Amino acid sequence: MKIRKPWLGMTMSALCFVGLIAEAATQRQVLVHLSNDRNQDINVLTGLVDKSTTAKGLEVSVVDQQGQTKSAVEFNLAQIASPNGVVLAVDSGRPVVLLQGKIDPQSGGHAVLKYLTNVITGNYAECQTQVRRGANGQWHIINSYTGQPVSRGHIQTWTLGISAIKGVCPENFDFAESEY
Numbered sequence: 737m738k739i740r741k742p743w744l745g746m747t748m749s750a751l752c753f754v755g756l757i758a759e760a761a762t763q764r765q766v767l768v769h770l771s772n773d774r775n776q777d778i779n780v781l782t783g784l785v786d787k788s789t790t791a792k793g794l795e796v797s798v799v800d801q802q803g804q805t806k807s808a809v810e811f812n813l814a815q816i817a818s819p820n821g822v823v824l825a826v827d828s829g830r831p832v833v834l835l836q837g838k839i840d841p842q843s844g845g846h847a848v849l850k851y852l853t854n855v856i857t858g859n860y861a862e863c864q865t866q867v868r869r870g871a872n873g874q875w876h877i878i879n880s881y882t883g884q885p886v887s888r889g890h891i892q893t894w895t896l897g898i899s900a901i902k903g904v905c906p907e908n909f910d911f912a913e914s915e916y
Contacts, residue, residue, distance in 0.1 A: 789873035
């Protein structure tokens, strides 16, 4: 993992996909902008690709209202595919958004997004999502339940955790719950 700025600035509003490569030829493709109801920050999920648009990783950055990057972290595909995946966001020292899945560098794949629903019980909800490479080489995050590409989403919270990740995970869905 390569951290370009301190991880401390990252709040509840992160999500993500695809991992790290720190080579000069790495290009960036913005995948999704995520807002939240706790602050005005926007989390920008950016796919890292080489010149032939082969996936190399994912960058998750937090941008403030003035467009200044507060923090950024990169993950490679192997980190995302590991049994516990990667922590995309931390709040009060606790992982609140995690991502785990196997992403093929040429075509994409499926991933599980976990988010903390109740800080007292430690329960996390899970939803499926996809990463796909289009015919033009542009990568997209796909809502697995609607089959539609997602370019914007919103993390909705409640007193004890996250209640929904609108646009990415379905609402009013009986999520499988797990402990991290």
